[in-house]
Amino acid sequence: MDNFDINSITDFHVAERFMRYVQIDTESDPHATSFPSTEKQKDLSKLLVSELRQMGITDAHLDEYGYVYATIPSNVGQEVPVICFCSHVDTSPDCSGKDVKPLLHADYQGQDIALPDDPSVIIKFSEHPDLKHQLGHDIITASGTTLLGADDKAGIAEIMDATRLLMDYPEIKHGEIKLLFTPDEEVGQGVDHVDLKKLGAQFAYTIDGEKAGTIEDETFSxxxxxxxxxxxxxxxxxxxxxxxxxxxxxxxxxxxxxxxxxxxxxxxxxxxxxxxxxxxxxxxxxxxxxxxxxxxxxxxxxxxxxxxxxxxxxxxxxxxxxxxxxxxxxYRNMKEVLDQYPAIMKVGLEAIKRAGLTPERRSIRGGTDGSRLSFMGLPCPNVFAGGHAFHGKMEWVSKQDMEKAVLTILHIANIWQEDAIGDKQG
The missing domain is CATH 3.30.70.360 (Alpha-Beta Plaits)
Incomplete structure (x- = not known):
């Protein structure tokens, strides 16, 4: 069982999850004085708690501020650093997230994609260079009148599907894993009320990046x-x-x-x-x-x-x-913190490689929840979720890239356990 091949897993539900989640309006509001800025964000969070409990995650709960906390129990005897996977439920107020109609374009072959509810919105092959890596993939878009919500419901769906697989496949050895789903990331207050003591993690990974294979350890300040x-x-x-x-x-x-x-x-x-x-x-x-x-x-x-x-x-x-x-x-550049903990990036890069991708270390011209979490005492780089063209009507994501993100999460969990064994034997 110790030699279980994580890459042999094929029963992914991530695309179906994602297409369900994006239909729930979770747009945040930069002008609100409440927290979370919109109550409707909790509609998705409540669903996540329900689904986690159905998976057997008994402590999954939603707190008064709209945070979802949950624990995947360790399935090994040795001590392993407690890691956390984190994504945000809200979508950007830059473009409507109401009545999203997700569409799957199967077996993409390099054509321009005109979105049916507004044919003037065209995802052009010539203007989206990452599409050249998507030939044969199944591309998910919105219908032309809204954003899609891959930022960051792709990350939410990937963490949720990885959780299901960790619960279903005890052959994947791992330590204790914490899950954190936050509101209001898009309006800059996603971790304002997070309780890190309750979370109880030593290191974290936000699943909120773009291109498959990338991991980001540097942001703007x-x-x-x-x-x-x-x-x-x-x-x-x-x-x-x-x-x-x-x-x-x-x-x-x-x-x-x-x-x-x-x-x-x-x-x-x-x-x-x-x-x-x-x-x-x-x-x-x-x-x-x-x-x-x-x-x-x-x-x-x-x-x-x-x-x-x-x-x-x-x-x-x-x-x-x-x-x-x-x-x-x-927020501040998370690299100032992450450079003090090189094992976090080492594990992330190795996990991406084991998932069958070429790892690419990147910096972000922006920030994530991980920027602030790092300075709050929870070092946290940002792993790809697979979405592209965020915050607009031409947003898209590949089903196959989301599956690779799920595999990457599984490998991250497994490698931390492997390294803990190695450290003990060393």
Whole structure:
């Protein structure tokens, strides 16, 4: 039994799970003051708890904040580090997640995919380079009016199917495994209320990445900047020499941002940016929200100084205008933590290799729950879930890539147990 071939498993249910899960609307809300930001996220979480209990996971439960906690018991006698697999239930508010109609395009052969509910939405082979690796695969998309929800219901489905297989195949040896499903990752507060003491894991893996075979140990570091501009409001019929429009000040600040650098549309790879995400208000008061990103944490202060200087240079031309400039830390580059625990990535890379893929170590131009979990004391890289073109109507995922993600999860669990035996014998 010790030589059981995990790759011989063929009874995957991951695609069917995924297509069920995406039909549950779990869109989060960046403007809400509640936690989770939308109650409907719990609709999926409750289903997950029910399914976990049906698998025999007796401690699976949903807490008051919308987190799902569960434990897969160890099936070996020796001590093994407790690991956790984590994914988020919410979908991005950038595109509707209501009434998702998942479609499976069997045996993909390189054609463009027009989505039936809006034929103008076309997933073009020429514009999605990863499609060239999908020939013969079964591609799942939405119908053209919503996002799909592969970010991160693919990860949810993969963890759930791996859990079923770990419970059904005692031949796969593993230590104690914790499961954590979080709300509100897409609005930056996914781990605000997580109870790590209750979770009880030493290391974790988010299953929230993109291309099959990839594992990410580096993210952006991130701050948010909130600028409030106070203008002078006067009836427009009597405004000469008196009115100062806060909205015009805000527009000038946006207009003075660098045109050929320091923006998402002009940077790639390790380069960071200053990005306005929202502007609102009127004559009396206007507000601008920015996100500041870079892999090098020390550069955030540099970018914030640049932005502050732009604001000051604009405001000086508008007598009587005042403003506030507030910076809030969002998350930090998880590599700063993960480099202290090389075994986590070693196991992840080896698991991907054993699943039959070529491992690729990547950095993310963004962040995951793992960014914050790492700095909270739970080191946590990000493993592929297989989705592509996140947050929009052209999102897609391969059934076969999701199955590879399930195998990768199984191998991660098994390798930690193998290494524990090796350490004891050594």
């Amino acid at each position: 991130a701050d948010a900047v909130h600028i409030v501009i106070q203008g002078i409001s006067v009836h427009p019929g009597f405004a000469k020499g008196k009115m100062v429009s806060a909205l015009k000040v805000a527009a000038d600040i946006i207009a003075d941002l660098p045109k050929d650098s320091l923006s998402p549309e002009t940077t790639a790879e390790a380069a960071g940016f200053i990005h306005p995400t929202e502007i609102s208000g009127g004559v009396d008061k206007a507000e601008i929200n920015f996100i500041i990103r870079d892999h090098n944490t020390s550069k955030l202060a540099e970018y914030e100084t640049i932005l502050h200087r732009i604001v000051e240079n604009v405001v000086v031309h508008y007598p009587g205008v005042t403003y506030t400039f507030d910076v809030k830390e969002q």
